[in-house]
Amino acid sequence: MKKWLLAFALGFSASAQAQQKYTLQQCVGIALENNLQLKQQGLQVQSGQNTLDQSKWQKFPTLNLSANQGLQSGRNIDPFTNQFVEQTVNFSSFQLNTGVNLFNGYQLKNTIKQNQQNLQALQKDVESNRNALILNVATSYLNVLNNQEQLEFARRQAETTRLQLERTEKLVKAGSLPEINLYDIRSQLANDELSIVNAQNSIEIAKLTLKQYLNLPASENFDLIPINLPLPSSSAPYDATLEQVYNAAIKYLPDMEAATLRIESAKTGIEIARGAKLPSLSLGGGLSSSFSSAAPKQRFVGDGGASRVVDVPSTTRYVSYAGFTVPVIEKTTIPSGSIQNFGYLDQLNFNRNASLSLSLRVPIFNAYQVRYRIANAQIQQKNAEYQSQIVRNQVRQTVEQAYYTMLNAAKRYEATAKQIESLELSFKAAEARLNAGAINAVEYNISKNNLDRSRASLIQAKYEYIFRSKILDFYQNKPLSLE
Numbered sequence: 001m002k003k004w005l006l007a008f009a010l011g012f013s014a015s016a017q018a019q020q021k022y023t024l025q026q027c028v029g030i031a032l033e034n035n036l037q038l039k040q041q042g043l044q045v046q047s048g049q050n051t052l053d054q055s056k057w058q059k060f061p062t063l064n065l066s067a068n069q070g071l072q073s074g075r076n077i078d079p080f081t082n083q084f085v086e087q088t089v090n091f092s093s094f095q096l097n098t099g100v101n102l103f104n105g106y107q108l109k110n111t112i113k114q115n116q117q118n119l120q121a122l123q124k125d126v127e128s129n130r131n132a133l134i135l136n137v138a139t140s141y142l143n144v145l146n147n148q149e150q151l152e153f154a155r156r157q158a159e160t161t162r163l164q165l166e167r168t169e170k171l172v173k174a175g176s177l178p179e180i181n182l183y184d185i186r187s188q189l190a191n192d193e194l195s196i197v198n199a200q201n202s203i204e205i206a207k208l209t210l211k212q213y214l215n216l217p218a219s220e221n222f223d224l225i226p227i228n229l230p231l232p233s234s235s236a237p238y239d240a241t242l243e244q245v246y247n248a249a250i251k252y253l254p255d256m257e258a259a260t261l262r263i264e265s266a267k268t269g270i271e272i273a274r275g276a277k278l279p280s281l282s283l284g285g286g287l288s289s290s291f292s293s294a295a296p297k298q299r300f301v302g303d304g305g306a307s308r309v310v311d312v313p314s315t316t317r318y319v320s321y322a323g324f325t326v327p328v329i330e331k332t333t334i335p336s337g338s339i340q341n342f343g344y345l346d347q348l349n350f351n352r353n354a355s356l357s358l359s360l361r362v363p364i365f366n367a368y369q370v371r372y373r374i375a376n377a378q379i380q381q382k383n384a385e386y387q388s389q390i391v392r393n394q395v396r397q398t399v400e401q402a403y404y405t406m407l408n409a410a411k412r413y414e415a416t417a418k419q420i421e422s423l424e425l426s427f428k429a430a431e432a433r434l435n436a437g438a439i440n441a442v443e444y445n446i447s448k449n450n451l452d453r454s455r456a457s458l459i460q461a462k463y464e465y466i467f468r469s470k471i472l473d474f475y476q477n478k479p480l481s482l483e
Contacts, residue, residue, distance in 0.1 A: 020222045020223070022224055022225065023224075023225050024137075027214060030215075031134070031137045031215070032133065034214060034216070035133055035215060036215070038126065038129060038133070041122070041125060041129060044122055045119070045126060048115070051115050051118075052112070052115040052116055055112045055115050056112055058108050058111075059101075061098050062097075064098075065094070065095070065096050067092070068093045070090075070091050070092075071088065071091075073088040089292055090292075092290060092348075093288065094289050094290070095286060095287070099283065099284040099285070100283050101280070101281075102282055103281045104281075105274070105276060106278075107272050107275035110268050110272045111272055113268050114272065117261050117265040120261050121262050121265065124254040124255070125258050128253070128254045128255045128258060131254065135471065135474060136213050137213050138467075138470055138474075139467060140206060140210035140213055141210060142470075143206040143209070143463075144207055144224055147199060147203040148203055148224075150199045150202070151202075153455060154192065154196045154198075154199045157192050157452050157455075158196055161189045161192050161448070167435060169182060171435065177437050181434070184440070184441030184445060187445075188441070207222075229463075229466050231462065232414070232466075233410060233414070238403070238407075245403060245472050245475055245476060246396055248477065249475035250392065252477035255391050255394075256388070256391060259384070259392075260388060262384045262387065262388070263381065263384045263388055265384070266377065266383075267381055269377040269380055273374040273377045274370075276369075276373065277363060277370050278363075279362045279363070282359045283358055283359075287352070287353070287354050288355075289349070289352050290348070291344055291347045292347070297342055297343075298339055298341055299342050300338070300340075302335050302336060303337045303338070306336060307334060307335045308334055309332070309334075310334060311329045311331060312330050313329055314328045314329070314330050317330075398471075402468045403472060405464065405468045406464075406465055406468035406469055406472065409462075409464040409468060412461045412464075413458060416458045417458060420451065423451040423454055426450075427447045430444050430447035430448070431444065431447075
């Protein structure tokens with residue numbers, strides 16, 4: 001059993017030497033880089049930015065082009081003349097439309113404002129989750145250090161028991177002690193060796209938790225750089241009062257900023273809903289044209305010159321005289337110009353049409369839609385205010401919990417340290433009396449176990465104090481460091 005434990009410990013030590021060592025800052029950096037939830041929230045921030053940008057573009061006019069191409073056969077309407085024709089007609093039409101909102105009850109302005117507030121709230125959410133991740137990494141980091149220190153303590157205790165076992169074996173062989181003492185010491189050594197194994201297992205579990213926060217596989221080998229941690233002091237446990245820590249947390253924590261921004265966003269939502277009660281004014285314009293295959297392919301096109309009058313014999317009016325029939329001579333004004341081909345582009349140019357419109361909409365009655373939108377927006381504001389108070393209460397409770405736990409840990413550390421001083425003297429006396437045969441191994445083991453429990457409790461109190469102190473530092477926007 002002892003050989004197997006020794007081999008395990010040596011293998012553990014050799015493996016640790018080959019492992020890469022990380023500081024707390026490196027662990028935090030890896031966690032922030034690998035965390036997928038933070039990356040998802042980064043995408044939400046990008047989406048919020050897109051929503052804000054798109055709402056800003058709503059202030060600019062729209063411009064749209066539409067085109068139609070069709071074929072009609074049988075009796076239908078010629079798009080060019082709007083008359084019925086009995087033929088196959090190939091037609092085209094084009095429309096270019098634009099429009100701009102001149103006034104809509106400040107709804108667009110407030111929508112941009114609300115989207116800006118929502119984006120800022122999303123950004124604060126990312127900061128809040130980053131803080132939570134950093135704090136979790138720091139907790140796991142300290143937990144690993146705590147278990148490593150517990151392991152070193154367990155090894156020292158096992159070594160103490162092993163030395164006592166060697167002395168007891170000599171005394172038993174010399175006949176100074178009964179053999180039952182040897183059995184009791186061996187039993188104590190087995191318990192100490194089990195404590196070593198349990199401490200090693202606790203380190204592996206603590207490291208696994210840290211690896212999961214770092215989003216690293218369980219097979220990843222690394223170790224933490226040992227550091228010197230400050231010892232607790234009940235006379236000056238912390239450099240700020242509970243009220244100072246709480247006020248700093250309310251001021252600096254992104255959770256509170258996000259809650260406040262959502263209240264402002266809800267208030268803006270009420271203004272957006274109220275804007276629907278006001279008239280809206282918009283300006284629109286359009287340009288269109290069309291083509292029809294039924295239109296004449298040629299037509300007379302004037303050139304702007306002077307017209308001329310010519311005599312033209314009538315083809316329908318005649319006069320008879322002395323047995324002769326002669327056509328009536330009519331004077332006809334002929335404009336200056338010529339017959340020209342009328343192609344596709346010429347027809348589109350000829351059929352141009354432009355329009356400009358100014359539209360006013362005055363809401364009178366819309367089934368109380370605006371009224372209930374305002375009511376729902378007010379409910380959203382109240383809900384945001386309640387959520388802000390919930391966050392404020394959570395911050396206060398967390399700060400209070402951390403502060404008083406830190407104070408208690410400092411007191412427990414000093415009380416335990418004094419207890420250890422007494423237990424060490426008691427243990428030395430028990431060890432001397434055991435070697436002299438004045439007490440048995442059971443009494444010796446009781447004294448040793450009492451001392452061991454107090455020392456383990458001392459380590460636990462130290463790390464509890466450090467962890468709670470770092471939480472208080474973090475809530476005051478102080479850099480997270482274990483130096």
